[in-house]
Amino acid sequence: MSDELPAPPDIARDVFTGNAWERANSFAELLAGPGVVRGLLGPREVQRIWDRHLLNCAVVAEAVPEGVRLVDIGSGAGLPGLVLAIVRPDITVTLLEPLLRRTVFLEECVEALKLGNVEVLRGRAEELAGRREFDVASARAVAPLDRLLKWAMPLLREGGELIAMKGERAAEELAEAGPQLRASGVRTAELVTVGRGKVEPPATLVRVVAGRAPEVGRRRRRR
Numbered sequence: 564m565s566d567e568l569p570a571p572p573d574i575a576r577d578v579f580t581g582n583a584w585e586r587a588n589s590f591a592e593l594l595a596g597p598g599v600v601r602g603l604l605g606p607r608e609v610q611r612i613w614d615r616h617l618l619n620c621a622v623v624a625e626a627v628p629e630g631v632r633l634v635d636i637g638s639g640a641g642l643p644g645l646v647l648a649i650v651r652p653d654i655t656v657t658l659l660e661p662l663l664r665r666t667v668f669l670e671e672c673v674e675a676l677k678l679g680n681v682e683v684l685r686g687r688a689e690e691l692a693g694r695r696e697f698d699v700a701s702a703r704a705v706a707p708l709d710r711l712l713k714w715a716m717p718l719l720r721e722g723g724e725l726i727a728m729k730g731e732r733a734a735e736e737l738a739e740a741g742p743q744l745r746a747s748g749v750r751t752a753e754l755v756t757v758g759r760g761k762v763e764p765p766a767t768l769v770r771v772v773a774g775r776a777p778e779v780g781r782r783r784r785r786r
């Protein structure tokens with residue numbers, strides 16, 4: 564049995580404005596209903612849908628530049644990708660997820676919420692390398708930063724950004740990923756705090772700006 568969906572906190576009205584308000588409420592109901600029944604979200608999470616899931620993901624939009632093509636790696640039940648699509652109609656969002664059960668749920672959500680800026684793609688990040696290019700890759704609770712770098716960097720254009728929601732261990736993961744950051748030829752890697760005054764604690768992101776793909780660099784040097 565899942566708990567009853569709590570009323571949205573007051574701050575949610577400031578975060579989900581205009582069309583986003585109704586969509587955020589509908590998504591909360593889909594997560595608390597079919598999302599829980601189909602095992603995409605634990606029943607205990609229902610009480611935390613607004614703060615831990617919807618609001619925490621929505622504030623990531625503060626770090627997303629305008630008009631970008633964003634891929635959400637390992638979207639699961641749509642977090643953070645679907646929430647970003649709700650609050651940012653100016654961006655296009657690809658929800659990348661390998662598990663059929665989850666992509667079916669995501670497609671149903673996109674249809675129910677009438678989101679015109681979202682595509683659902685079934686597959687693994689590493690399978691998409693060389694086939695698609697994005698400006699931003701987001702991820703929450705998918706893999707340690709070093710593995711995420713291996714998956715995300717080949718999907719980004721030069722100067723594109725990986726935005727990884729990492730929470731309390733962000734600084735530690737950033738330090739541990741040093742060798743992979745160097746191997747990936749990234750331009751910059753830093754911690755970014757978003758959601759001050761909106762979520763408690765504010766959300767910590769690791770933002771990594773992609774350099775030129777290492778293979779391209781090697782090929783050019785051999786000429």
Ligand SMILES: C[S@@+](CC[C@H](N)C(=O)[O-])C[C@H]1O[C@@H](n2cnc3c(N)ncnc32)[C@H](O)[C@@H]1O
Binds near residue numbers: 640702705714
């Ligand atoms: C712990 S869930 C997190 C889901 C969601 N991001 C969230 O925060 O609720 C991790 C997700 O990553 C997906 N995943 C695992 N390996 C992946 C890969 N190589 N490429 C893309 N997604 C992957 C899983 O299927 C799963 O849905």
